[in-house]
Amino acid sequence: MAEVHVIGQIIGATGFSESSLFCKWGVHIGGAWKLLSGVREGQTQVDTPQLGSMAYWSHPIDLHFATKGLQGWPRLHLQVWSQDIFGRCQLSGYGFLHIPSSPGAHSLDCVTWRPLGGWREQLARAFVGGGPQLLHGDVVYCGADRYRLHTAAGGTVHLELALILRNFSRYGIEC
């Protein structure tokens, strides 16, 4: 019966080597959770920064959950994509973060990574674009044994989320 309201935005990204970036995002919740209102996933516009290197999206996130348990606290998974001059899109980073569990405004940074692939793939990526992508996207937020995955660092995605929690104290949960 507890409610979690997440209101905020994906501000932008820094530190990516590519310039025209956009971000696909989604929220993954556990079985105890129920999305009352808002959209679960979305995609930002493509931002090409003219000044500085930060890409600004200012993409609104407005989610309202009801929950009967704490497990499966909502987590945000992000995919940062870049668009080249030909309008082709390629992946430049996967990222993931938990939605904070304390009420109030939070400014969050989400670092990203991308799979490296074999040397051929790296070469192809450098010259013709494209790149290795995860076959199963849920790896991003699932704790599969990732130790064998070789990745390269992407940039950082910045978010601002404000949280309103309700009725948690009724069930003995201090926030």
Place this chain on the structure above:
Amino acid sequence: MEPQERFIMKKISKRREDMKKKIVQVEKSSTKEPVDIKIQQVTKQEVLPDEGLTFFIMGGEECSDFQGLNQTKDQRLKNDGYEKHAALSNLQNFMDMDDEKITEKVIFPDLLEITCSEYEDDQIRIEKEQEYIFVPSSSPVINRDKLPKNMIPRILEDEGFYIKKKPEAYKRTCNKMENRLLILEEGKCWFEESGEIISLPSPIKQSWNFRKLITVETLNPGLKTIYKKAIKSDIESCFRSKIEGQREMCQLDLNVSMLQFSHHPLFNQEQVLCSRLLQLYECFQNRQQQNIPHLLYEKLKALTKVASDNLKINQLTKKSLQDYNWQISNTKQLYDLEQKKNMSLLHSMLKTWKQIKVLRQRQGFISTPIKLQFQRLKMNIVDEQEELTKVSETETKSKGEDCKNGEKQEDLSYLTSQFEETEFERIKQPTLIPHLSLTAEVTNLYKCSLHEQRRRARVQKLKYFIKIFYNDKQVSCTSASPLQLDFKVMFQQIFNIQLINWPETIRLEVYEISKRTSILAKIYLPIPSNTALKSKAVLEQAEFSCDKLAVPACGEVGSNVPFLLDVTGKEELCLLTSGKLSYSLSWALDKNGIPLTPMSQSLSSVCHSMLRNVDARGVPGIPWLINTQKLFQWADEVRIDPNDPDYSDLMEFIMYTRHKGQAIPKYFRLEQLQEEFNFVSEEEIKKNKRFQLLQLRNAGQLDVSVLQQMPLYDREIPDLVFQEYESQIEKDIQISDVNSITSQRIHSINFMKKIRKLVMKKIVKVNKFNLSDVVTDYEEIVSASQLKHAICQLVERRRNLKPQRRERKKVAAQTIGDGDIHLLVRILRAYNIPSRKPALSRSPGHDYSFSNLSKIKDNIYVNIFDETVIEKHEDHCLKGCSGHSYIRKNWLGSVIFPFSALLQQPKISGTFQVNIPPLLLGYTWSKTYVSPKEDYNGQNLKECTFLNIFATIEPQISSVISNTESDKFTDEPDITLLQRAQIFRKDCEAIFPNRRIITTVFNDEGANILVTRYIRALNPPKQLLDLFLSDSNATLDIIARFVSLIPCLPDTLNENDGFDIWMSPEHCINLTIGNKEEHAILLCNYFLYFGKKAWVLLGTSTLEGQVAYVLTQETDEYLLWNPLTGQSHKQFDPFCPLQSADCLFDNENVWFNIQHNSTPMSVHFDNSRESSWKQLLPKNIQIQWMKSETAQPKEILYFDTNKSMVEDLKNRIERTLKCKLMEWRPKQPTRWNRQCTAILRQILPKLELGTGSLVSIEDESEFERLLQFYWVSGFPIQLPYTDLQSITNAVYQTGIHSSEFPQTEFALAVYIHAYPNNILSIWIYLASLVRHQ
């Protein structure tokens, strides 16, 4: 610094040269020893001060030494630096000494000692090194040395332990390692019990402390990455493919099994004969299976038996007897013929077999395993013979008896019987049953002749493969398979072809690989019927042949080349390469067992298949393999080879899912211990009103006005909020307890809604947003006129009383709040209202009411009532004290216009005909009739009532401007045509923005097609055609009526966002629902069936807004048909509600009206005139394009409406209406007059077809009797059947229940006239009776 340095170096080198010269000199003068010594002495003296120089020289030597020692580079560099440094420090000395050196050059040679370079012999060096370096030998080590003493090597693998494969290493390396370890003191611990070096992790150890091999197999499939090319994301196409994927996930399974040649260029003569024998045998077997002789025999038997039986009883007339005889002899003949055929077949088989045998003997080898054996069947023959003789006996007997009757026939019949008997004798031959087997031994290769050997070798070299073409595009290709010696090619491959397009052709091309690859034959496979599913598939055979010339080389016969068969000698043959392909082609089943067949095209199943499609596709995005369990099961059953690359995807998927499932063994547990930590149950969350409300709001199903803010607590939320939503759900569900016709209606309405929604979704999705849709430029704030107006206002003098005409401002619908809209309806006057029969002397008063307009779909009703007031004086009351007055309203008729009509046009004003029921009880038409203003030519207007109405909305609401750009999305091949149509539409709209034009619409699959595709002659129900065989006009009327009885889907403006979605007419008929345009199309198609010239006319009507009419060309005039009412208007009918005729189309073209005036009266409907009608397609295009016209089926099959269901529905309606009437009169008792009801029931059926004399005299007389006691007023209502609610509404409209007269009695009769396809015309006769005082 540097130039200086270089300078110094130069100097040094110069001096060295000098010194060398000196040395040479010295050596030359070596005889002068005393001098030498002297000089040496001198130099020695000199050396002391000149230390720097020596050092310098020494440094140089050192340097070269270092180089010789091959030191590392940086060391050298360092040294160089040092050298330089040294040189610099010595620089000064050098300078000082310069003078002296020149004078004492002679002394220098003593400074230098020249020695040869040092050299150490390799051998010695190696020997020296040997002392320090250990090189293990690479010779193998004996096990004894490696293991502790007296230990036998233990090999675990031999003992049955599982030992993982060891990493590979060269034997030499291993040996070296072993040797090295043996030398080491503690080296022995590196050996395992088998004597090998330990190279595997200990199986007992928990964690591995070595790097795991990362190969593709071991990588967790969940972590697998895939390289994706950077592709420009085409959102549009991606959507399209997705949609299509959803729409038609069809799959054909093609199993190419085997190729069997019946003739091949490499056949030798024996094989030619063999294939001939095989053919004969096959033919024989087929005949055997059909067993015609036997059937004929049975027939003969039966016939003779009947004949003889009848004869015995002497029942036969002469004629029938003759008939029997004739039949018997006929059957006999047929039987003989069949027998003969069988015999000849057997003969030829025997002959061929003999030829084969001869040939085999002659050539001395056997190259085919064929063998033919004959079996004699004697028993059967005897039996049959007996039977036959018996038959003939009876026949003769019958003939004999027959002779008694007709003497003349005697001779003849006798002869025939005799003849037959002889025939039987002739057949008395033993039957041979051939048995063909492939058991003969083929002679071994080396025993054959050289020719044969070569031939066989050539056969084996040949390979074949088959390319598969789907709709003329290559889809796949089999692997090349070799030709076997028995001229079979085994393929045994199954191809799954996933389809998007409807299959037109499936072609297989057989290719031959010898030296070159060449095409052999093309085989077209028939497309399997929808019922041919994979489970049922059996192998079919397709024959092919090829006329390629193949010249025989050695022993073979070639192809398309004449050759002589040796055995027969004379026979010259010319055979073509031919063969049979065994294949099976079927539709695949998906994991749920639903066949993946494309939407069936057959008419009868259109409805069902569409429904299924909607339901199945209602759930979008079902992942490919949803039922993993089933998949596992299947994988286990089939035991697919995990290494087979064909299955790699599948295996990967299985591995992935298994891997995912590893942590969760058998039971499904998403989050462990979830239950324990839950603080509330699922139900509580579900029940929570606040959450429900939030979800409803999110789904957009909640009226925003109800609650501006979500209440925080449940207690603040009224239950009322959910009621509307819940009732809506109930409506969807509650269809179980109704009549089948009703349920069909509800189904079809829901179905249409779904279809429309789906199509809309598809269109809208595909319709890409333009930048202008998302980003709007700043709005133009002031238009010039507005500005002028504002300025003028300032200047203008104030004259308050001067009336001014003001433009009505259009207001966007969004800006209007509650209560802002007013609907203004003004009834100006009415003409020719039926007058009450002179029973009571009050003149009719008018009362106008219009009903609710809460929703935009509603119609506006203008009902005409006759209001009567009766003053009733109660007897016991004091006179004058109080007059009780009762009001009674009698419904006379109504004008209905939909609200959308008001939205589509600024105002509705004009004179309209009132729908007056055909038989108004208690009313007559006035004899002195005042004609309305408009001139009228002809036609009796005596029985028409007209109403002059003005209606408008205040403020005027601007309707949604639908300038949707749908040109992007086109599926159809004739894309240029569509573009053309779009351009045409835009051009037309530019000329006359107010006129309607539709050139392309979306069909039920969301594809954009031309409107002309809908038009094609369709057959009306036969029942209707039979009704008025002679009167063609009446037939047309009844057909128009039939169409008008199809319930109309109320279409509103914003529902479709300007997209027109039209179902095809046959859907319209099958679903018994359609919108205005579909009605018009259907009617037009029916008219075309009669060979009439008919067009669909789009336009606007004053009363109905946008309408579609049908225009037909009569001999001298044009008729306008309103498909919704079934009425026809002449072109010059002033009361035709059509206001503007904008656009015409038929199956060939679309015409747009470019005449100045578009009212039907002033329009020339001759569309061949290009000055008045702009046409979409020029004439020459029409012809080519018409041929590819296949949008509709040729014939509609109609089914009869179930009579019992109609009866049931009738009773239901009657019951409901009675209940409702009583319900609506809560205060007064409702009495039913049975007598009147009975009369009404008799009248009603006549009304449907009746045109002129409505009430017969009998009814009249009965009424007369009734009228003596009652004042009767009543009216019939006619309406198409949609649902009960609409009927009760219609009855409620009439207000018959509101009569306040005491002792009013009511009569109600319902009649349903059933047309085919559940299309019903409902008649309700309502009457109220008041007893005369």
